[in-house]
Amino acid sequence: MAVYTDVTEPDLSAFLERYDLGRLLSYKGIAEGVENSNFLLRSDKGTFILTLYERRVARGDLPFFIGLMEHLAGRGLSCPLPVPARDGTALGELAGRPAALFTFLEGMWTRHPLAADCRQVGAAMARMHLAAADFPIRRENALSVGAWRPLYEACGGRADEVAAGLGEEIQTELGKLEAAWPSGLPAGVIHADLFPDNVFFLSGELSGLIDFYFACNDLLAYDLAIALCAWCFEPDQSFNVTKGRALLGGYESVRPLEREEVEVFPLLARGAAMRFLLTRLYDWLTIPDTSFVTKKDPLEYLRKSRFLRTIESVGDYGVDVRVGR
């Protein structure tokens, strides 16, 4: 849950004077998004999401994020659409923070994904990758392979506080990932955080994607590897092959993977598990317990990482990927 900044009605009313939204009827802080403060706002003209960008989001990245959502919505992808002010700009300032309004996306995220959901998520991700192909702004992935060792080192040798031997295990795996990490694969804009709470469904149909604030340029298949980690394990961290097959099959129904992407996919999945293991480990060790942030368990991703290290080819997931069509 996230409402880091409160907003007064006079400040909000002044902000809204730039828009054609009619009379403000209500606004309520909502438990959505981790990095920013979000409000559900109602006016004569409908329901909107108001986002205030907090310090963890770099101001220089906002044109990428907001432009990407405009670009994707313009190509028919269902995602929040930035609402422009009368002067055409989508980004303003409120309570001393950059702020923007978005259309409200109906739907609910699923706490217990089904294989059919995974198939839809794969297809939606592929459509997003294709729709973003001609998006003109670039944003490097600040959390790709090159960032993982510095992130580990920022933990100050304290990994073993979380699990005995964890430090050595991470360093060994990091060495392998760094040595074998591919280049030259199909790349473009990826979501990079397409977890269940960022995908909405309505009556069993995927109704939209939200929270593009980790989006960046990276390998397309790496985005799919992140989703595999996020969607295809059960609560006990056992891998569900039916969900894995559905996710990859859904993706390939829109954008078939190339042979090289399939070959290197097990490594990308290990990398994805390492990325979330490391950010969770860092947060676990550095965020004070008195904080309002709910810290996520790094061990969940340690267990996923260990499973993924046993996989040598995509076939070992039980997934039958049709390559080279």
Next chain:
Amino acid sequence: MAVYTDVTEPDLSAFLERYDLGRLLSYKGIAEGVENSNFLLRSDKGTFILTLYERRVARGDLPFFIGLMEHLAGRGLSCPLPVPARDGTALGELAGRPAALFTFLEGMWTRHPLAADCRQVGAAMARMHLAAADFPIRRENALSVGAWRPLYEACGGRADEVAAGLGEEIQTELGKLEAAWPSGLPAGVIHADLFPDNVFFLSGELSGLIDFYFACNDLLAYDLAIALCAWCFEPDQSFNVTKGRALLGGYESVRPLEREEVEVFPLLARGAAMRFLLTRLYDWLTIPDTSFVTKKDPLEYLRKSRFLRTIESVGDYGVDVRVGR
């Protein structure tokens, strides 16, 4: 902010089958209410508030709270109206907790009340007192004068950790309040927590009252004394006589105070300050810092208590109450 319990869509859909709300479109946890979990819910039929009652609310009190809101709304007071299920009942169960749906009340609470707001609050409180006069269920005030000394003793002699000499100061004041606390004044159902975040305004007009979960039977003028503490002090805890006059004047425009109420009002205000000083002190000393609850500063109410002890008659507030019309 408060979302203590998460809700899954299947559980919510099962809960909603008892209602005629059409298709569920979205639900989001909102930062409203302190004791319960609240969601803003949208369906084909409109926007609603879903409340899950957490442990701090006694189940036996729910018929009082829900019945009171139905009663008040039925008499034209603007407050959330419990939405009955098809079988006519407003109270169900969701995620193992008692749960109820309410109509959505447009409006926003004011972070910086004006005197004109205080006048409207006073009038709305008086209308509520009159509208509740024939409400048939009773609920004793668990936080009235008899509860204060036990609450102080539950702090375990640790008051001086918050301010030197605070323990002795509280005990002295408690003795005076207990000795002089009145009985026989006009009594009935009071809101007992009508702070600014529980009053909504729309374009400067009071649009409704919310959060009746401290409502109980007690002296009507004590409710007004609580509001005086909550609305008529500036952020530096200086008393604003213009706001005090507006609050009492607004109240008296609907229900003139009786002579005995006016005479004892300074004592009731001291009691109100003591009640919030003590609950805040108790929370301050007993809620762990790792909790998600934002603890409110007890010293705010110590400063208000000290000011109110200097007042001998309502006239000393600068308030000219017209008694005995």
